[in-house]
Amino acid sequence: MAETGNESNEQVNLDQAWSDSQIQTLLDKLDEELVGLVPVKTRIREIAAMLLVARLREQHHMATDRPTLHMSFTGRPGTGKTTVAMRMAKILHSLGYVRKGHLVVASRDDLVGQYVGHTAPKTKEMLKKAMGGVLFIDEAYYLYRPENERDYGQEAIEMLLMAMENQRDDMVVILAGYKDRMDTFFQSNPGFHSRIAHHVDFPDYSLDELVQIADLMVRQQMYSFDADSRVAFREYLELRLQQPHFANARSVRNAIDRIKLRQANRLVQAGGSIVASELARIDVEDVRASRVFRGGISAEHIA
Amino acid sequence: MRITQGTFSFLPDFTDEEIKAQIQYCLDRDWPIAIEYTDDPHPRNVYWDMFGMPLFDIRDPAAIMQTLTECKATFPNHYIRISGYDRSLGRATTALQFIVNRPANEPGFHVERQEMSDRRIRYTIRSYAADKPSGQRYE
Incomplete structure (x- = not known):
């Protein structure tokens, strides 16, 4: 890109450089996979822009310390x-x-x-x-x-x-x-x-973001909330947020793991034959059975 | 007498850049690198001493070059070689090995001809350097 070297009035195509570097793809992926975290994403974007400009300056032989x-x-x-x-x-x-x-x-x-x-x-x-x-x-x-x-x-x-x-x-x-x-x-x-x-x-996630994260995780694992269980899970998170040792997305993941366990248990205990989509559906009862609804985990061991 | 052995024995000694490129080749093929040294250059001496542990789990040649620099600083007048080991099933052998450091002065070998019965001759080679105890050979 910089064959001509030192001329300061030479044109630099920033759009081209930005798309060539494939940062946008990576940032988009970040946007898609991570809910919320707006200040972090902004920061990453800024850092990426700074690095790109530093790289371009270097290509145009302007003195740049390696950032x-x-x-x-x-x-x-x-x-x-x-x-x-x-x-x-x-x-x-x-x-x-x-x-x-x-x-x-x-x-x-x-x-x-x-x-x-x-x-x-x-x-x-x-x-x-x-x-x-x-x-x-x-x-x-x-x-x-x-x-x-x-x-x-x-x-x-x-x-x-x-x-x-x-x-x-x-x-x-x-x-x-x-x-x-x-x-x-x-x-x-x-x-x-x-x-x-x-x-x-x-920053910590807000309640809405946590629900979004849960939805994303459940979808990635090929499960689904029905309308009732989604409401129940929201209530679950609301209660869980008040309790100690809340670890944001990690707690959400753990909660979903336990819900999956209860769902499997429920299905096996009920026995008989069911439609295949039942294997993916999370029932409101699977969520409600959590001890978070019964006064919480503070006294019991940490989830 | 310049001793040659290993994969690139017919080439002049590598520069650091060339060594780095060879290391990159090994890492690309998932061959762990080991750095070995000796001051006994006899061709039948195949087991050299290893400098530290074999360099597993390394992704970038810079890390190996750094270890090599340390080895050269410790043993400036020893033979040092780099080997890449291919552990894949059916291969499980040293895939590539070359000398990266040699003493400034290599005195070479003495050929001893032992007269035997019926005018037969038995040949032995002995490194002049190996006359001295290990550690004092190339000072």
Whole structure:
């Protein structure tokens, strides 16, 4: 595209570049698969636009530093951080910022060792696996344990920081976790904060969005709500939201799994012969049987 | 005497770019890479020491090049080779192997002719470098 080089009045076709990079397809897919999350989607779109322009500037020989791409995703559990990270890896790959575009998920256990001298090789190995792709560190604040000054997490943090600085061309690091705990983590490790360019906050889903998510999940698994059970599920979510340990989309998925279990049970117990579509239909009774309707789960074990 | 062995023995030594391209070829075929070193260049010495673990689960050649750089820094005057292992059923063998580092000075081999009965001769080759203990051979 940039054979002519340095002329600043040369025409740049942004539409062409945008469609060539196939970001739109990826963003559309993101829109389709993830309900809600408007601020996140806007942010991703902005980042994608910035990367595209940086790429074009580079092609037209304008001085551009390689943009810092490390990110932090904060939000409550089940708000889609991992899913977005996976999509982000694809976007970065299609723009040529990472060579392979795979996502390596790591937690404290994968990075921090058990004894002196164990941490460095472990962290190094994870970093090697992530090269050419994205390293996604879930619940990154567990790396740092201020209460134990001999904790090996510090070593892993130092290696990560070094890799984020020196191997910027080879990989992108995404840190994820709860907002408040990530903030504390960044305060105690200012090095991280300054090396991360994009802080994306994932909001909680609203009730309507959760119902949409449930519909989508049920449809993907080839089940269906009837009118009554959809109303019942909405009521279920309303009640569930008040109760502790609500993990957004993940709780919805768990609830649907339990509903499927009860549906299967109901069918088998009723016996006899039924029409095949009954195998897909979720009855209102399957939803109503949840203990959430009977005062909840706070006393019992966590769902 | 320049020692040659392995897949590209007839070619001049590879540059880093060429090594990277070969590694990419291996990774594309799902062959895990191992880095091995030795200071005993006898052709019958087939089992070299492995530098760290075999490099499984790696998608990008940069990670292997980084390990290779470490190996070269540790053993600047050893022979170092890279091998790609094809584990597929029916193959299960080293699919590709080539030398990526060699000592600055390679003294070569001495040929020993042992006189036997009936004017027969038994040949043995011995590396001049291997006269010294391991670790001091190419200093």
